Amino acid sequence: xxxxxxxxxNDSALSARSETATAGAALWREALSAIAVFAVDxxxxxxLAARAGPVRAAALQVLHALLSDDIPVRKMPAxxxxxxxxxxxxxxxxxxxxxxxxxxxxxxxxxxxVLVAAMAERMTQEAAGxxxxxxxxRHISIERDGVSREIPARIGLVALDEGMEPDxxxxxxxxxxxxxxxxLEGADPRGAADGGLxxxxxxxxxxxxxxxxxxxxxxETICQAAMAFGIVSLRxxxxxxxxxxxxxxxxxxxxxxxxxxxTAIRMVLLPRAVTMPPMPEAQDxxxxxxxxDGDHDDEQPSSPDDPAPEPEAPRDDSEIQPSQDMTVExxxxxxxxxxxxxxxxxxxPPLARAGAGRSGSFAKRARRxxxxxxxxxxxxxxxxxxxxxxxxxxxxxxxxxxxxxPGAPPRLLEMRMSDIRVRRHRGKAETxxxxxxxASGSAALARLAEAKGAxxxxxxxxxxxxxxxxxxxxxxTRADVLLTETKSLTRAKRxxxxxxxxxxxxxxxxxxxxLDLARSSAKExxxxxxxxxxxxxxxxxxxxxxxxxxxxANAKEAARAVRACGIAALVIDLSQxxxxxxxxxxxxxxxxxxxxxxxxxRALSEAVAAAPRGGDAARxxxx
Amino acid sequence: MFPFAAIVGQDQMKLAxxxxxxxxxxxxxxxxxxxxxxxxxxVRALAxxxxxxETADCPYHCDPARPDEGCELCRSRAESQIPQKTEAMxxxxxxxxxxxxxxxxxGSLDLERALSAGEKRFEPGLLAKAHRGFxxxxxxxxxxxxxxxxxxxxxxxxxxxxxxxxxxxRHPARFVLIGSGNPEEGELRPQLLDRFGLSVExxxxxxxxxxxxxxxxxxxxxRDPAGFAAEYEAANAEVRDAILAARRRLRGVAVPDATLxxxxxxxxxxxxDGLRGELTLMRAARALAALSGDAVVGWSHxxxxxxxxxxHRLRRDPLDEAGSTTRVERAVGELAAx
Numbered sequence: 001x002x003x004x005x006x007x008x009x010n011d012s013a014l015s016a017r018s019e020t021a022t023a024g025a026a027l028w029r030e031a032l033s034a035i036a037v038f039a040v041d042x043x044x045x046x047x048l049a050a051r052a053g054p055v056r057a058a059a060l061q062v063l064h065a066l067l068s069d070d071i072p073v074r075k076m077p078a079x080x081x082x083x084x085x086x087x088x089x090x091x092x093x094x095x096x097x098x099x100x101x102x103x104x105x106x107x108x109x110x111x112x113x114v115l116v117a118a119m120a121e122r123m124t125q126e127a128a129g130x131x132x133x134x135x136x137x138r139h140i141s142i143e144r145d146g147v148s149r150e151i152p153a154r155i156g157l158v159a160l161d162e163g164m165e166p167d168x169x170x171x172x173x174x175x176x177x178x179x180x181x182x183x184l185e186g187a188d189p190r191g192a193a194d195g196g197l198x199x200x201x202x203x204x205x206x207x208x209x210x211x212x213x214x215x216x217x218x219x220e221t222i223c224q225a226a227m228a229f230g231i232v233s234l235r236x237x238x239x240x241x242x243x244x245x246x247x248x249x250x251x252x253x254x255x256x257x258x259x260x261x262x263t264a265i266r267m268v269l270l271p272r273a274v275t276m277p278p279m280p281e282a283q284d285x286x287x288x289x290x291x292x293d294g295d296h297d298d299e300q301p302s303s304p305d306d307p308a309p310e311p312e313a314p315r316d317d318s319e320i321q322p323s324q325d326m327t328v329e330x331x332x333x334x335x336x337x338x339x340x341x342x343x344x345x346x347x348x349p350p351l352a353r354a355g356a357g358r359s360g361s362f363a364k365r366a367r368r369x370x371x372x373x374x375x376x377x378x379x380x381x382x383x384x385x386x387x388x389x390x391x392x393x394x395x396x397x398x399x400x401x402x403x404x405x406p407g408a409p410p411r412l413l414e415m416r417m418s419d420i421r422v423r424r425h426r427g428k429a430e431t432x433x434x435x436x437x438x439a440s441g442s443a444a445l446a447r448l449a450e451a452k453g454a455x456x457x458x459x460x461x462x463x464x465x466x467x468x469x470x471x472x473x474x475x476x477t478r479a480d481v482l483l484t485e486t487k488s489l490t491r492a493k494r495x496x497x498x499x500x501x502x503x504x505x506x507x508x509x510x511x512x513x514x515l516d517l518a519r520s521s522a523k524e525x526x527x528x529x530x531x532x533x534x535x536x537x538x539x540x541x542x543x544x545x546x547x548x549x550x551x552x553a554n555a556k557e558a559a560r561a562v563r564a565c566g567i568a569a570l571v572i573d574l575s576q577x578x579x580x581x582x583x584x585x586x587x588x589x590x591x592x593x594x595x596x597x598x599x600x601x602r603a604l605s606e607a608v609a610a611a612p613r614g615g616d617a618a619r620x621x622x623x
Numbered sequence: 624m625f626p627f628a629a630i631v632g633q634d635q636m637k638l639a640x641x642x643x644x645x646x647x648x649x650x651x652x653x654x655x656x657x658x659x660x661x662x663x664x665x666v667r668a669l670a671x672x673x674x675x676x677e678t679a680d681c682p683y684h685c686d687p688a689r690p691d692e693g694c695e696l697c698r699s700r701a702e703s704q705i706p707q708k709t710e711a712m713x714x715x716x717x718x719x720x721x722x723x724x725x726x727x728x729x730g731s732l733d734l735e736r737a738l739s740a741g742e743k744r745f746e747p748g749l750l751a752k753a754h755r756g757f758x759x760x761x762x763x764x765x766x767x768x769x770x771x772x773x774x775x776x777x778x779x780x781x782x783x784x785x786x787x788x789x790x791x792x793r794h795p796a797r798f799v800l801i802g803s804g805n806p807e808e809g810e811l812r813p814q815l816l817d818r819f820g821l822s823v824e825x826x827x828x829x830x831x832x833x834x835x836x837x838x839x840x841x842x843x844x845x846r847d848p849a850g851f852a853a854e855y856e857a858a859n860a861e862v863r864d865a866i867l868a869a870r871r872r873l874r875g876v877a878v879p880d881a882t883l884x885x886x887x888x889x890x891x892x893x894x895x896d897g898l899r900g901e902l903t904l905m906r907a908a909r910a911l912a913a914l915s916g917d918a919v920v921g922w923s924h925x926x927x928x929x930x931x932x933x934x935h936r937l938r939r940d941p942l943d944e945a946g947s948t949t950r951v952e953r954a955v956g957e958l959a960a961x
Contacts, residue, residue, distance in 0.1 A: 082727075091734070125765070129720035136663065173762065176658050214842065223835045232827050233659025237838050379734065383726070386789075490806055 024188025031059055033247075034182045034267050039066040039202045040209060041246040042114050042156020044239055044268075045135070045178035047170065049161040050185065056160070058189045060116070063158070068199040072113030074106055076131075078122040081378065085130050086140060091378065092417040107134050108151045120159035120170035128171035131157060135177045179239030181271035197250075209249040214241050218256045225265045230274035240268040377422035388421035431529065432468040432485050432521045433458065436514035438534035438574060439475040440505035452496055458531070459492050468526065470517050471495055474510030476503035477544040481513055485521060504546060507538035507585070508554035511562060518567045529568045532591070535575035536582030552581070559588035570594065625844055627668035628858030629851070630661060631837045632828055638911075639821045639931055640669045641862070643799045645869040645910040650820030650903060651778055651800035653763070653811075653935060660825045661837075662803040663718075666759045670716040672863045676755055680708040682747055683754050683794050684715075694794045715756030717749050717798075725770060729777075729785050730792065745792045750774075750783045753798035763802030764811050771811070774800060775818045820903045821928075822935035824948065869913035876912045878905060878920045885958065886925055892954045895936040904932040926955050 031048075038046045050056040067073060082088070087105030094101045106115070107130070115131070117123060134140050134153040141150050159178055163169045175181075219241060226237040243264035244256035251260070374388040393415055400414035435455055459469060469492050471483040482495040511532065518528040538551035542558075562569055569591035573582040578595040586593035630637065639652045654662050678684035679700075685693030687709045690701030700707060719728065730748030737743060749758070758778075763771060777783050781797040802819065804811070816822070828834050844851040883905065890901045908924035917924070934947040 126720060126723070129723075129761075133718055133720060173658075213846075216839075219839055219842070220831075220835055223831060223838055227831060227834065232657045234661075234827055234834060234837050234841075235659035237834070238841050241838065241842055384732075487810070488806060489810065 024186055027184070027187035028055075028189045030266075031182050031184055031187050032062060033263065034180045035059060035063050036066060036197050036202065036250060037243055037246045037263075037267070038156065038158070038180055039063060040205045040249055041242055043135075043154075044180055044242050044246065045156060046158045046180045046182065047120075047161055047175060047178040048158060049163070049181070049183040051162050052160075055184050055187055055189060059184060063114070066197060066199055066202045067114065068203050072110055074110045074113065074115055076106060076115050076117045076127075078117075078119040078127075079124065080106065080127050082126060082130065085127060091420075095415050095417050105140070105151075107131070107140055107153045107155060110155045111152050112154055114156045114158060116158045116160065117170075118160050120161050120174070121163035121168045123159075123171055123174065125171060128174045132173050132177055176233060176235055179236075179243055180267045182267065183271075201250075205246075205249040205252075208252065209246060211254060212245045212248045213255055214245055215255045218244055218261055221261055222264060222269070225269050229269055229272065231269060231272050232274075236269060236272055240264040243268050373424045374421040375424050376418065376420065379420055379422055382422035382424075385421045385423045389415075389419055392421055393419040430468065430526045432470065432518075432526045434470045434472065434485075434514050434517050434521070434528055434530045436472045436474070436479075436510050436530060436532045436534075437499065438505060438507070438510065438532075439473045439499055439501045439503075441475075441502045452499065455496060455533070456493070459489060459496075468521075470514075470521075472510060472514045472517065473499055474506050474513070475501065477506055477509075477540055479506060479509040479513040481517065485517065504540040505534070505538050505551070506540035506542075506544065507534060507536070507551065508542045508558040509540075509544075510534070511555065511558035511589075512542070515558070515562050515565065515567065518562075519565060522565075522567070527568075529570065530562060530591075531570045531572065532585070532589075533572045533574055534582060534585070535573065536571075536579050536585045537575070538581070555585060556588050559585045559591075563588065563590040624671045624848075624852065625664050625668050625841075626852050626855035626859050627665070627672045627862055629840055629844070629855045630665055630668065631840060632833055633661065633665065633825055635823045635931065636662070636665055636825050637669075638927075639823045640665060640801070641866060641914060642821065642907050642910045642928075643801075644669060644673060644866050645914060646873060646906060647797065647799045649799075649906055649910065650818070651775070651802065653816070653819040653822040654801065654803040654825055655764075655806050655822065656803075656825035657827050658805060660827050662825060663759060663761060666757055666801050667716050670714045670757050672859050673714045673866065674863065675711040675713055677709050678712050678755075680710065683751050683796075684712060685795060686755065692795060692797075715753055717753040717756065717758050719749055719758060719760040719766075719774075723749065723770075725773065728770065729773065729783060731785070731787070732790060743789060745785065745790050747794070748783075750777055750796040750798075751794055754794075754796050756798055758798045758800050760800070760802045762804050764804035764806070768812060768815070771802075771815050775815065779818070816935045817897070817899060819935065821907060821931040823931055865914060868916075869910065872913040872916070873910065876909045876918060876920060878909060882908070882920050882922070882925065885922060889925065889929055889954060889958055890933070892958065893933055893937055893951060895933055900933050900936045904928060907932050922959070926959065929955050 034046065038044055048056070048059065050059070064073060076085075083090075083105075084103065085106050087103060087108060090101045090103040093103075117131070130140075134155060135157060138152065138154050139150045140153045157174075157178060159170050159174060161170050169175065219237075222237050222240045222244065226234075226240070231237070241264070244260045247260040247263045248254070248256040251257070253260070256264070374385045390413075393413065396416075396419075397414055400416075404414075435458075437455065455471075468485045468487050469483070470481070470485045471492060472479055472481050474480070482499065483492055486492060514530050514532070518530050521528040536555075537548075538555040539548045540546055541550040542554045569586075569589045571582055571586035571589065571591045571593050573579055573593065573595040575582065582595075583593055585591075627637075636654055639654075643649050643652050656662070676684075677687055679687040679690075679693060679697050681694055681696045683694045683697075685697045687693075687697075687707045690697045690707075693701075697707070726748070728749050730746055730751060733742075733744040733746035736746075758774070760766060760774070777796050778798065778800040781795060783792075783794055783796040785792045800819070802811075828837065840851075886901050886904050886908075889904070893900075895901075904925060905920070907928045908920045911924045911928055912918075912920045915924075930948045930951045934951045937947045937950060
C-alpha cells in the first residue's frame with residue numbers, strides 16, 4: 001500500500017497540471033474566436049477583461065493581424081478630453097501660433113475602424129457618454145462657427161478592462177453597448193494554433209456577412225436564453241444575434257447554425273447573466289439540502305467542455321440579487337429542457353458586472369463648490385480665472401515680445417498655455433454609510449426585525465441626505481456583501497427585505513468585509529462610516545471554524561484593523577441587555593457605542609448623522 | 624432613423640412624448656426604467672416624424688413667424704423691418720452627455736475668437752441648440768443636481784441667461800426636456816421630480832413574443848434602414864398628421880368646470896403639493912383630447928393621464944412599498960366610483 005501512494009498522488013498532480021493546461025488553451029481558443037467574430041463585425045463591440053501583459057498583448061496582436069491594413073485602429077487613453085474625442089481647438093498650438101489650430105477628433109478619425117480604449121475601467125463618464133453616443137448613432141455632430149455638421153463615426157470599440165476589484169469596471173452605459181464580454185484570465189496562448197484565420201479570411205467573411213440572415217429559430221432561442229438569464233436589456237439579445245451571424249459568416253453559412261447560436265449565447269449573454277435558469281434536475285430534490293455536497297456533483301451535467309464548473313457561485317449570486325421580477329423567472333421555467341441543459345453546460349462565474357465608471361483623479365476634481373484657489377489647467381474642463389491668467393502672463397510680455405520672430409505681426413498679449421489659470425473648487429465630500437448587520441441566530445434572531453427597522457430608518461435619513469449606503473450581513477460561517485455602495489433606496493430596501501437569519505456569528509469576517517467596502521469608499525474620496533449592528537458574541541472564527549475564544553480574538557483583531565485604518569464606526573448593541581462583548585468590540589474599534597434597547601430608531605439615525613466621520617486627516621493619522 | 628410607428632409597445636412613453644409634441648409647455652417628460660428599452664430611440668424617432676421647422680438666419684434658429692419671441696438679432700431686425708432669410712431644418716434633438724460642464728450646456732466665451740481676433744463673443748451651448756426641439760438627457764439621475772436645476776429653470780422660463788466671464792447674454796431656449804434614467808442607480812431628488820410635467824415608467828416587455836418582435840424589428844432595421852423606414856412611412860405619416868391636427872385643435876378644446884373640479888379632487892385625494900400637478904394634468908388632458916379629436920376634456924382624459932401627471936408628485940415616505948402609480952390608479956378608481 002505504502003509505495004503506491006506517492007505514485008497515485010503524482011499521477012493526479014500530473015493530470016491536474018495537464019487539465020489546467022488544456023483549460024488555459026481552451027480559454028485562449030475562446031478568446032481567439034471572440035476576436036475573430038469582432039473582426040468580422042466590429043459593431044458588436046468587445047469588452048476584454050485582462051491585465052496588461054503578454055497574454056493581452058498577444059490577443060491584441062491577433063486582432064491587428066485579422067484586420068486588413070485599410071482599417072484604422074486607434075488607441076484611446078483613459079483620461080481623454082472631449083476636444084480630443086470630438087475634435088476642437090488645440091489650445092497649446094493655438095496660443096503658440098496666435099491662430100486657431102484645430103485638432104481632429106479621435107472618434108471621427110477612427111471612422112470605419114476600431115477604437116481600443118485602454119484602462120476602460122478608469123474612463124470618465126464624459127468620455128463614455130460621447131463614445132456611447134457615437135456607437136448608437138454611427139455619427140457625431142460637430143458645431144463650428146454656427147454650422148452643424150454630422151461626421152460619420154462608424155466605429156467598433158474594444159474596451160480593455162483592467163479592473164481588479166469587484167467594484168472596478170468600465171462605465172455601465174458603455175458595457176451595455178459592447179456585445180462580446182471575454183476574460184483572458186487563465187488563458188494560455190502557448191503552443192496554441194492561430195485558428196487558421198488571417199486578414200483575408202476575415203475580409204471575405206465581412207463581405208459574406210451581408211448575405212447571412214438569422215432565421216426565426218435563432219432569434220427565438222437567443223431571446224429565450226436572454227430571458228432565462230434574467231437579462232433585462234434588449235440590446236443584449238440583439239448583439240447576440242449579430243454575433244451569431246458573424247460566427248456564421250466565418251463558417252460560410254447563410255444562416256447561423258446551432259453552434260453559432262451557442263457561441264453567441266456563451267460570449268454575449270452568459271457573462272451578463274443575472275440569474276441562472278433553474279435546472280430541470282434541480283427541481284426535484286437537490287434544492288432543499290444545500291449542505292449535501294454529493295448531490296451537487298450529480299447535478300452538474302458532465303460536460304467535457306465545461307471550463308470551470310462552479311455550482312456555488314451562480315446560486316449565491318441569485319440569492320444576493322433576487323431576481324428582478326418573478327415573470328422572468330417563471331418564463332424561464334417554461335423554457336425547453338434541452339436549451340436549459342445546454343445552458344447549464346456553459347455555466348461559469350459571470351464577469352464582474354459593469355460599474356458606474358471610475359474617473360480616477362478627474363472625478364475628485366470638483367467643478368463646483370467653494371472656490372479655494374487657482375491652478376494651471378484647461379479652460380475647457382474647468383472655469384477660467386481671467387485675472388489670475390493675466391497676472392501670470394504679465395511679467396513675461398517683454399521677454400516674449402523680444403523672442404518673437406522679426407516681422408511677425410505684433411500681438412497685444414503674448415499668451416502661452418502655461419499662463420492659463422483655472423479656478424479650483426472644493427466640492428462637498430460625499431458620505432457613505434456601511435451597514436454591517438449580524439444576522440446570526442444567537443441574539444439577532446429575536447431582534448433582527450428591530451435591527452431591520454433601525455436600518456430602514458437610517459436609510460430613509462440617508463436618502464434625504466443623499467448619502468450612499470452599503471450593506472454587509474454575516475451569519476453561519478461567512479459574511480456577504482449584500483449591497484455595494486449605492487444611492488438607490490430601492491435596491492437597499494430589497495436586499496434588506498431578503499436578509500435571511502440564523503446560524504453562527506462570524507463577527508470577524510463581517511467586520512473585515514465591511515472594512516473592505518469602507519476602504520474602497522475612502523479611496524474614491526468619500527467619507528465612510530461603518531455601522532455595526534451586533535450582540536458581539538462571536539463564535540465563528542475568520543477561517544469559518546467554530547469556537548468562541550478564537551472567534552472573539554479574531555473579532556478583536558478585525559476591530560483594531562478598523563481603528564488602524566481610521567474608519568469612523570458606530571457599534572449598535574443588539575442584545576437584550578447591553579453586552580460586555582459588544583462594548584469591548586466598540587472600544588477596540590474606537591467606535592461610538594449604542595445599546596439598541598435604550599436607543600429608539602430616531603436616536604439611532606441621529607447617532608449616524610452625528611457620528612464623527614473618518615477620512616479627515618486628524619482621524620486617519622490615529623494609531 | 625428607426626421609425627416611430629415601428630416601436631413595439633411602450634404605449635405610455637409614446638403617449639407622453641406625443642403629448643409633449645402637441646403642447647411643449649407641458650414641462651418635460653421623465654422616463655424612468657430599464658436600460659435598452661428604446662428610450663432614446665423613441666425621442667429621436669418622434670422628432671424625425673415632425674415636419675421641418677422654418678428658421679430665421681440667426682444663431683438660435685428662431686421662428687421667423689414670431690420675431691417677438693426670438694433672439695436679440697431677430698427682434699432688432701423685426702423692428703427695423705429688415706427682411707429675414709429663412710431656412711428649413713429638422714426638429715433638433717440634442718443629447719446632453721453625462722459629464723457635460725455648465726459651460727457647455729449654457730454656453731460660454733468663444734475661446735477661438737478670443738484668441739485669434741481678441742473678440743469677446745458668446746459661443747452658444749447645448750441649450751441654444753435645443754431651441755424649438757428636444758433636449759434629451761440620458762441618466763439624468765446621475766447628473767449633478769445643480770445642472771438639473773439649471774436645465775429645469777431654462778425649460779420652464781424658455782430663456783437662457785448667461786452672466787459670466789464678462790458676458791451678458793440672454794437668448795430664447797424653448798425645448799422639451801426629456802430625462803431618462805434607471806432608478807436602480809440612484810433617484811432624482813423629489814424637489815426636481817416635481818418640476819417635470821409628465822413621468823412614465825418603462826419596463827422591458829415581459830413576454831417572450833413581444834421581446835422577439837422587438838429584436839426582430841431592430842435586426843430588420845439595421846439590415847436595411849431605408850427599406851425598413853419605407854415600410855412604416857404611411858404609419859409614421861399618420862402619427863405626424865395626428866400631432867399636427869392636435870396642435871391646430873388645441874386652442875379650441877374646452878375644459879369645463881366640472882372637469883377642473885375633478886382634477887382638483889384627484890389632487891386633494893392624493894395630497895400632491897402645490898398646484899403644478901393639477902395644472903399639468905389639465906394641460907395634458909387637453910392635449911390628449913386634441914389628439915383624439917374630442918372637443919371637450921372629460922373624465923376619461925383625466926383618468927388616462929393622471930398616473931403620468933401625478934405619480935411623481937406624491938409626497939412619499941421613501942420606504943413606502945406601494946408604487947406611486949398604483950396609488951394614483953387607486954385614487955382614480957375611487958373617484959370614478961364616487
